[in-house]
Amino acid sequence: MFKELFSKIGLFAAVILPLWNIPLIARMIKRKSSKDISLWWALGVFACLILMAPSGFVSEDIVWKVFNIVNLVMFSLVVFFVVLYQRGSNE
16 A cells, blocks of 8 residues: 555656756746856766666666656756857857
């Protein structure tokens, strides 16, 4: 009984947690700047996510699999906007 409940809670959190990137993305778009975010930090986190992703893709644990997919998609958007606005501010 508890195992199923905890799995559902974990699945919910696996989807919700990466969505906290949306306010960060929205703030960058609104300000047209990503100066307050380190490019090296964003690329480092992204590289780690890429390296962890295969584990999530082949895992039978649905929470880990869903978290990896949603987090990879959402953080890819973060990296896209960090690079876009940092590149634009150097011109």
